Amino acid sequence: MSQLPEQFARTSVPTSADVAQAAGVSRATVSYVLNDNTTVRISDATRRRVRAAAFDLGYVPHAAARSLRAGHSRMVLLPATHLPAGLLQRRFFTDLQSDLRRLDYTVVQYGSAGLDPDEAVRAWAELRPVAVVAPAGVPLTPHGIGMLTRSGAKAVITLGPQPVEGAHALVLDQREVGGSAVRHLLSRGRRRIGVVMPREPGLALFSEPRLAGALQAAEACAGARVRRLPLRYEEASAAELAARWRTLGLDSVFAYDDEYAMLLMRALQDAGVEVPAETAVVGAGDLMLGRLLRPRLSSVSMELATAQPPAEMIDRLVRNPGGAPERHDLLRARTVARESG
Amino acid sequence: MSQLPEQFARTSVPTSADVAQAAGVSRATVSYVLNDNTTVRISDATRRRVRAAAFDLGYVPHAAARSLRAGHSRMVLLPATHLPAGLLQRRFFTDLQSDLRRLDYTVVQYGSAGLDPDEAVRAWAELRPVAVVAPAGVPLTPHGIGMLTRSGAKAVITLGPQPVEGAHALVLDQREVGGSAVRHLLSRGRRRIGVVMPREPGLALFSEPRLAGALQAAEACAGARVRRLPLRYEEASAAELAARWRTLGLDSVFAYDDEYAMLLMRALQDAGVEVPAETAVVGAGDLMLGRLLRPRLSSVSMELATAQPPAEMIDRLVRNPGGAPERHDLLRARTVARESG
DNA sequence: TTGAAAGCGTTACCAT
């Protein structure tokens, strides 16, 4: 049964018809056997013949043909950003991916770098995904959500600092990060607080909400002042800021994240500004690296708290579409006090 | 022309047949117009009618149906690893993605976390990609390559420390990294060289070749000795290693990468071992962070040198399949001397 | 227990 009836079969990709011919049965029987269809009885001998033929030919079903026939796919699309994903987001995606696989979805990341918003959404829609999970930084508009929905997506979900009208939202509210840092600094008696704002494009998506949270937290305390400090991720930029530090009259700084904090803290120390005596420094992300500095870096630790695992939420929304947009806050922030402030 | 002829059309995903009906033409004409087919003449009035109908209905072509009909896709599949991708690899993928898009390929990342090698390859083959670019860490065997080829992949390319039999290879030869670091240390008169080996699973793929390169470089120098130093990415593990440092009799260490180098250097300093006087430390990756340490971290700087852009290579292999496996070395390593060694 | 046939959305060929 492992002979090739036609030489031609070797040159082209084997189809279920080839398997049927090799096994001496009909295409329907092949489908029944390979999909373990239980509504129909097939003899064990036939089953074995079909499986052997499929194996011999190296037959692999054609996903596009299958989902075309089925009228729907089980593809969950994750449009990828050009933004450097943080550790937190990478872990989130890794977990989401394996959880969704367990629920029998196919997870596909689709890079949209260099497409304008309309082209991008159109490209996603062509793939007819059953659900779309769009991280911050992808250009998803209410119009785009409509296009995805009309092309069959049962659930469109945003993941990021703020929801988008018409889609479900897994909200990572960055305001909590700035808020936690500032409340921590206030509790330590600091009042004139700088907030580092990365000049790198794209990060504004995160830094602006962090600043907003910082401002909001400062309002709770009379006499507290918050000031923006634009900074490029370069030694020269940090040195320049440190050189005029004393003219700013600040007693503390929330440095956007641990990497900017390291950069700034080093520049401050080099400029003779004592940390934390003269200026307290707080980062965010709680990287291992911050613990290796002297003084050890205080940092806002973030984690994702999910009542229901995101994969299950997606599955639920897919099975039961059309409900009102859901919104879930995932980000929990907590400042870990170390030596720098 | 924006009226809906049937209410039914609103509830389901519009097809080219719906567009044809709305525009009062045949499906063929719709296809001609929307694909700008030049071999056939269509009146401008008809063209406008068709386009307007497509727009009104929100028609988006169905990629699966299209590639089923065409008999081939233009999908380039990038199986994703569970491994944390380095900066270098992320940049590589970002560039590859936009370059391939310019050549009109669709790039899809497919997460295979939690699948065994056979399942994974089968899942990839079901998608009928025209090319597969497999980074290190995905379980691609010669058998898997055969399965992909038989299911229509015109090019299978590995990206990583070593080639796989039967596939084209973009080789990132990590031996050069260890070699460059050790040659640097030797030139500074160091002879008893430790090499940090991360205990984290998965990193062995990179650390073992780096060690091999280090050993090879040391052979060129009589009296040079190289010793493995297993280390977990944790402060406790580094402290333990630092505590027994002097019993090891080493005068220098290549610390796998900048992060492990920072961890170890801090632990050494805390244990009273002077850097670089007593022990020289070299990292790899040339991260900004290393420049912020005191002493500033010496590091192996890596870059990808490509004679032909990888996207063009893939395009060439796809258009002209069946050639002998190609192999290209991409990684160039060069040690940047700073203060730590 | 098995086979024939229809149909998913597209495009290419051959008529009109």
Add this chain to the structure above:
DNA sequence: ATGGTAACGCTTTCAA
């Protein structure tokens, strides 16, 4: 210049 029709690979209903 435009329209009918067949075919891509697969699943499923119905009939034998």
